[in-house]
Amino acid sequence: MDFYQLKTFYHVAKQKSFTRAANELSISQPAVSRQIESMEQKFGLTLFHRVGREIKLTDSGLVLFEMAEKILSLVGKTESVMEGMKNLESGSIVVGASTTIGNYLMAPIVINFMKKYPGVSIKLEIQPTDEILIKVKNNLLDIAIIPEVPVITSVINEILL
Amino acid sequence: MDFYQLKTFYHVAKQKSFTRAANELSISQPAVSRQIESMEQKFGLTLFHRVGREIKLTDSGLVLFEMAEKILSLVGKTESVMEGMKNLESGSIVVGASTTIGNYLMAPIVINFMKKYPGVSIKLEIQPTDEILIKVKNNLLDIAIIPEVPVITSVINEILL
DNA sequence: TAAAAATACTCCATAGGTATTTTAT
DNA sequence: ATAAAATACCTATGGAGTATTTTTA
Numbered sequence: 001m002d003f004y005q006l007k008t009f010y011h012v013a014k015q016k017s018f019t020r021a022a023n024e025l026s027i028s029q030p031a032v033s034r035q036i037e038s039m040e041q042k043f044g045l046t047l048f049h050r051v052g053r054e055i056k057l058t059d060s061g062l063v064l065f066e067m068a069e070k071i072l073s074l075v076g077k078t079e080s081v082m083e084g085m086k087n088l089e090s091g092s093i094v095v096g097a098s099t100t101i102g103n104y105l106m107a108p109i110v111i112n113f114m115k116k117y118p119g120v121s122i123k124l125e126i127q128p129t130d131e132i133l134i135k136v137k138n139n140l141l142d143i144a145i146i147p148e149v150p151v152i153t154s155v156i157n158e159i160l161l
Numbered sequence: 162m163d164f165y166q167l168k169t170f171y172h173v174a175k176q177k178s179f180t181r182a183a184n185e186l187s188i189s190q191p192a193v194s195r196q197i198e199s200m201e202q203k204f205g206l207t208l209f210h211r212v213g214r215e216i217k218l219t220d221s222g223l224v225l226f227e228m229a230e231k232i233l234s235l236v237g238k239t240e241s242v243m244e245g246m247k248n249l250e251s252g253s254i255v256v257g258a259s260t261t262i263g264n265y266l267m268a269p270i271v272i273n274f275m276k277k278y279p280g281v282s283i284k285l286e287i288q289p290t291d292e293i294l295i296k297v298k299n300n301l302l303d304i305a306i307i308p309e310v311p312v313i314t315s316v317i318n319e320i321l322l
Numbered sequence: 323t324a325a326a327a328a329t330a331c332t333c334c335a336t337a338g339g340t341a342t343t344t345t346a347t
Numbered sequence: 348a349t350a351a352a353a354t355a356c357c358t359a360t361g362g363a364g365t366a367t368t369t370t371t372a
Contacts, residue, residue, distance in 0.1 A: 017326080031362075063242060067239040074228070074231060078225070178351080
């Protein structure tokens with residue numbers, strides 16, 4: 001089984017067209033034809049009925065389609081997770097914290113994180129809450145930790161709009 | 162993501178050895194090294210710690226291993242199912258039936274099956290129950306349908322031993 | 323005749339193998 | 348000294364593209 005072919009098959013089945021799948025995948029139409037042909041040979045069965053200039057999934061094709069959906073989704077998830085792991089090995093993160101929290105609570109947390117993910121450069125910015133909020137507005141922080149104060153809520157709502 | 166690489170990775174992780182994985186997969190050891198290297202480059206992260214002449218999964222490697230397990234299992238299942246579909250497209254089947262059942266019940270069933278799976282050659286053998294049983298013993302039938310008669314049970318038990 | 327798939331052909335990238343070197347036990 | 352992984356080098360298979368032909372609506 002070849003993921004690349006499976007992906008092509010999936011698009012062809014969805015589009016009900018070799019040509020449209022080719023466009024969607026940014027490859028040539030003959031490339032798609034050959035990939036499907038190759039799959040049909042490997043499996044030893046027909047995946048699409050070529051009826052006139054339409055194509056239609058065979059029974060086998062339909063079964064494969066349903067299983068392909070699951071496989072491709074799982075593969076996609078795996079790739080996302082690996083992408084996330086990469087950031088934990090070589091990423092960088094800027095943490096903002098208000099004065100009190102930053103000085104009294106964050107230090108051990110940051111140290112612990114640095115031990116666990118030595119490849120990640122972490123920067124802790126300790127500033128008054130309102131300054132932190134401005135940086136959050138301007139997307140200068142990856143994460144910010146501030147005390148829970150009623151007035152904050154309105155600012156956050158403004159940011160999230 | 163490449164399926165063959167994932168499979169190789171899985172075997173290496175299981176065997177904790179490039180060389181043993183290579184043997185298991187019937188490819189050369191350098192081929193395994195390159196596949197792992199290629200994966201590490203694509204993901205942008207290290208999958209194995211090369212500690213001395215031992216190898217050990219990294220954190221990322223462990224995550225990948227767990228997801229690979231699921232993917233490979235699903236792919237295996239898919240391939241089995243496709244193998245089964247192939248038999249429904251081009252297989253052959255020999256059905257044995259006792260005289261009464263064969264003459265009165267099987268005909269419409271067989272006709273229906275032939276319509277649904279025109280690629281499968283089906284042969285219906287109608288014979289007295291005891292003859293059918295002998296053929297079952299000798300593995301000459303893919304399936305046999307006979308009346309439920311007490312004495313049969315002992316014969317079937319004998320066959321299944 | 324127009325649109326879609328199949329075929330023909332050429333080319334290149336990738337994957338594999340063998341041989342060898344490096345590294346650590 | 349040995350066993351395992353990495354590196355170097357070569358080869359070949361397969362997969363891609365462009366151009367063209369076939370088929371049918």
